[in-house]
Amino acid sequence: MDETLERPVVHWKHKVLELLYWRDVRASGLVLGCSLFLLLSLLSCSIISVLSYSSLALLSLTLSFRTYRGVLQAIQKSDEGHPFKRYLAQDIFLSKDVVQRHSDMVLSRINGALKELRRLFLVEDLIDSLKFAAFLWVLTYVGAWFNGLTLLILGLIGAFNGPIVYERHQTQIDQFHFQTEEPGVGSHRATITAKVPWSKIKNPK
Template identity: 55%
Template structure:
């Protein structure tokens, strides 16, 4: 069963070295054996092609296109479900403790699954059918996380963690004075924001903005870009006009 996949790879490898060396006599070798290349060059070419194909698709739980389709309401049912559940979760956390919210969510889920399980059992007993467990299709799904996939996710996460650690060290140890002062000013402004809003309220506002601003911008993109361009030009013209110092002639 490996011959079709190998056959699809051999033309790209042999085409890069066409005319270099004749193929093996008889032409009876396996299609993926790289007959026109030596052992060293064949292995390096296969390795390069594997690295390029794997690096072109970074490991991530959600792709950029999926997030884009979600916030732009491409699938109304999916976006509505995500938006509704997360908003209800944040509103619940704003009114109750985390332990209460998690407990009620688990109880609600168990109530649904147990009720459905009992209902299907009664229906099967009345109809004398042998359909089996109603969740058997989901119980048979293999959700085991392999060690290779776990290491891939951890490596992808470590890239972002190391980048964040370098940024924190650079800002707090004042590698660049301007950047550290910007952080200090931003944190000083956030003290006033924290006096008015708490963290859950900010998360609720952020979710409302994430799920509303992109769709509004997509609908009125021309008008928004026009006014943003005017504001940018005005700001640029004001910044270019520098006041003269006192006593300057």
């Protein structure tokens, strides 16, 4: 992979890991709280309503602060200027290089996912395809119990709790994982594959 593409990907992953591991409690709490609020709002309202109300709340907050600082400056007869002048002076734009790098990254992930789906659906490896079928079968029951937004909420909570729990109890979790890991999985896999006639046929290059 190109070094210019790898650099922003690593930086992005590092930022996400810092949030998930609560390196900055304020930032992690803010991201988790806002994300949960947004997802819980989508359970009862449409996305247009949620975005409209959220934008209106943000605009009301900035308007109130702008008015408050204006009145305060008038009373104190100070000339501090616009309270958001520091942010207004910052450039907000997407350069072509940034868009190109992220587009290449997304395209690479999509192509990888398509190749993996082709491999599973066309049964390149019998065991992997059977595992995938079992996973899809479980998803049919999950879909009957939960909707997509509920799964996103549970996944978000798990993403912000799982890493920190594992970090604090890594020794016990790893020990439990090794104890429950079944030995001889590779030999069973080879035995099952050997009994299937078409699994011995090599894929044409």
